[in-house]
Amino acid sequence: MAKYICNGAQCKCTLGTEDGTLEVKSQTKIFIQDKLMATENEKTFVFPNFTSCKIQNPPIPCQPAIEAPWSSTKNNVLQSEHKGLLEASTAFCTFGQGEISIIDSKQTQTKNVIFGDYSSEPKEISKVYAKVRTLETYNGEFGFDWVDVDPETMEIQKIQGVPFEKVEYFYKKGNTAQDLGNIIPIGEDKPGAIKAIQKNYGLINFDNHFEMPFVLLKPGEPVTLSLEVFFEGESQDDYISITGDEYYSFKIDGEEERKDENDKTTKKKIVANEQLQLTIKCSKESLDKKYFFLHTGAKGPREIGGLNMMKNKVLKLKFRVIALVSNEGNPNEKAKALFKKFKNAGIKEYLNNNSLNQAGYAVEIENFEAMDASKVDDYFYAFDKEDWTRKKYFASIIKQKPDVDPVTGNCRIESWDPIKKECNKKPVITEVIVDDQKDLGLPDKANEMDEITISEYKKKLRNKGKPFNEGGIIILSDFESSDEKTGAYSRTSPLNHYALIVYSTNTNNKDTYSHEIGHMLGLPHLFYDSKEKEEYKVARENILGNGLPVNNPDGTKNEKFIPPIETKILKLQSETNKIYSLTTIIGKKSTLIEKITKTNIYFQYKTSYYTRLKTNVEREYKGQPGSTIVAGTGKNTQTKDQYLSVCKNEIDKNTSYLQENTSTLQILNSIHTDKIQLHKYKINLKASDYSLVLIETKKYYYSVIDQIHSNYLLFKQGSTKNIMDYHNSRLVYFHNQIKIMRDDIENY
Known part of the structure; x- marks a missing residue:
């Protein structure tokens, strides 16, 4: 195994006349x-x-000048990066152009790295x-x-219990x-992926195992965790301790x-192979805080791990x-039946105690008690x-379903497949x-039933x-759902x-609610499937351009060419009154209505202006068809x-523009939502008006990019227990997801 370099290492320079001695100045811990x-700096x-230095003849005194970091360093070992x-x-060396290398590392024994200012090995x-x-x-x-890290090799093994090999993609930041x-x-x-994980989890990786899990605990709540102390050597009067304050108190079992x-300090003597428990109690709201475990032994106290307690103000x-039912029969009773299923499934309790509480949220169902009323007309x-059906919001379609007895709900005996162990x-x-509507064999057009219903x-x-x-x-x-x-x-x-909208198939499924509320609070899926890839590709190309040539080889316009959106905006801002006829545009309903209405005033003015000119000429040059006139x-x-x-x-042109825009305004006014779409x-x-819509479009594409970047790690679908994955058991959020969800409240 390659040795690390220590203070006093012997070095040589290709232009030096004698060997030199390295002095470590970049760190002191x-x-x-x-x-x-020694580090790369x-x-x-x-x-x-x-x-x-032999750069000149005769040689001149050596004056090393190292500007760039050293190369061939230990990539997965970081100390302050x-x-x-x-x-x-x-x-x-930029002074003499010589290459400096190591000839004696001064690591005399098997590596044993120590944190703290110690004069000798304990x-x-x-x-x-x-x-x-x-x-x-x-x-x-x-x-x-x-994160689980191998204490010997410092290799990252698992992220929140998921093997590192299950990570498929990561977000690599730009330069x-x-x-x-x-x-x-x-x-x-x-x-690069390892470095992203190290930075995201605040790992101190310098050949010593040091980890700090992230914890979010709401005020007034206690929690008990397992605590293990691993060590080499023989414990004598060695202790582990952690000190609390007005926000958090700690107690080590025994x-x-x-x-x-x-x-405020809980202290326990270290015993080999002892399984401990740590109880944490949160007294009041706090900003992000770090707490460290100390090992006290022969060489004094040193930090050996800790906890990142996350900002925990209750949000x-x-x-x-509400219930979405049909008006036939008794809608009130159908709504009550849905509310009963919701309450019996314990959704509210689950959200507050087993999912959204992880982000410090307290969920309130405003009409929770009213669901039990005899009349629930205000809530469906x-x-x-x-x-x-006429609007294509509702239909009867054929679905393949398990052949079950309608009374018992059990699979019919003749339909049970003993080999597959499932119902045909x-x-x-x-x-x-x-x-x-494509589910009905119609063109691909989403109905957005949530917005329509609301x-x-x-x-x-x-x-x-x-x-x-x-x-x-x-x-x-x-x-x-169709x-x-x-x-x-x-x-x-x-x-x-x-x-969020929940269909009859999932009313009782608890993690359906935490997954969809996660989306609602800004979280994308944890995996990177074809849909996410296409959205990301389209957003990037519209921001940066797609790099294709403006024209085809034959000189004709390349219809696939996409310029950077900022280039388009600057071009439009310089063109002012030029008219663009569009069939596809991204923007808010309200923005489009405002800009179309403003542009229509311009069309009305142009129509009126040319009508006035036409009338004047017809009046002044009546009966003079060949007259030459001064043009306006x-x-x-x-x-x-x-x-x-x-x-x-x-x-005719401006009248046509007005008619087309008026028709579009009627459609826009019938839309239920004002989101950018x-x-x-x-x-x-x-x-000039189109440029303002494009500025809004740019914000939209950046939001798509930001949403996908927020998952700096993207896992194989179904490989995690994360709530934003697709899995039979969705249990947890990552700390970066928790931060996104908490930040979202500012827009709520």
Whole structure:
């Protein structure tokens, strides 16, 4: 195994006349045996350095000048992000152009790295570290996130219990603030992925095991964790301790007696192979805080691990639960049946005690008690089946379903497959809510049933004089989704979207709610599937351009060419009154209505202007068809007929623009949501107004990029127990997900 480089290492320079001695100046905390460990940032050699430099003849006094970091360093060993030097490491002297290398590392024994200012290696306990984990009974009662690292090799083994090999992609940051970076496969830059993990988890990796899991505990709550102390050597009077404060108190099982009631330190003598427990109690709200375990032994106290306690101010999340039912029969009873299923499944308790509590959220169901009332008319929307069928919101389709007895709900004996151990399916006519019209064999057009339902529900309340404008909405449907793969859905954008819809197939499925609320609070999926890849590709190309040539080889316009969006905006801002006719545009409904209306005023002015010119010419040159007149239409001189033709063309063109825009305004006014989305209609905009819509479009594409970047690690689908994965057991959030969810409240 390659040796590390210590203070006093002997070096040589290709232009030096004598060997030199390295002096470690870059750090003062890490020692090998009793010598400071060198990092890639070392620049100092003990005078007379390499004595003389042969850059000139005769040689001149050596003056080493090292500007760039050393090469061939220890890539997975970091101390404040500085890599460790190895025997193969080299540096380049910019003064004399010589290459400096190591000839004696001064590591005299098997490496034994020590944190702290020690003068010699301890004789009793040498390596020691503390490891904190959840108990086997953990069920999402608090936020907890950690990384497993091999204490010998410092290789990352698992992230929150998931093997490192299950990570497929990672977000590699750009070199500048303007550089978007990219999502790349782990195989393209494994050291980069490791560095991203180290930075994200605050790992101190310098050949000593030191870990600090992330914990989020709401005020007033206690938690018990497992605590193990690993060490080499023989324990004599060695202790582990951790000190609390006004925010958190700590107690190690079997602790030493404390000095008095004001003593905030829990202390326990270290015993080999002893399984300990650590109890943490949160007294009040706190910002991010770090707490360290100390080992006290022959060489004094040293930090051997710790805890990252996350900002834990309780954030309130208020919902109203409503039912989506049909108006046939008794809608009130159908709504009550849905509410009963929701309450009996314990969804509210689960959200507060086993999922969203991990991010410090307290979920309030505004109408929780009202669900038990005999009349729940204020809490459902009953749609007309005929009306919704006509609008393609509702349909009867054939689905393949298990052949079960309708009374018992058990599989029919003749349909049971003993080999596959499952019930065979049969075609069943099923009434469904249509999320996407392609499910009916129609063009690909999503209905966005959440927005439609909420809009109709709020209209119903306004008609009753009971408007609802506070908090989010959970929609329970007593019908299935037209898409067999969809049991529920919500959205990460727009930022002010706080709604989710849950279909009859998933009403009792608890982690469906935490998964969809995760989306609602800004979390994308934890995996990188074709849908995410395409969204990311489109967003990047629209921000940066796709790099294709403007023209085809034959000189014709390349329709696939996409310029950077900033280039398009600058071009439009310089064109002012040029008209762009568009069939596809991204923007908010309100923004488009505003810009179309503003542009229409311009079209009205142009129509009026040319109508006035046409009338004047017809009046002044009546009966003079061949007259030459001074042009007011852009030409110097024209005949009367030419002049009138230009006026007519301008009137027709601007009238057509107005008609197309008016038709589009009618469509826009019928849309239920004001989120930034893709619109496909004929729109005519002045360049100056189009540029303002593109600025909004740019924000949208950046939000898509940010959402995918927020998962700096992307795992194989179904490989984790993360709530934003697809898995049978979704239990936990990562700490970076917790931060995103907490930050989202600012937009709530």
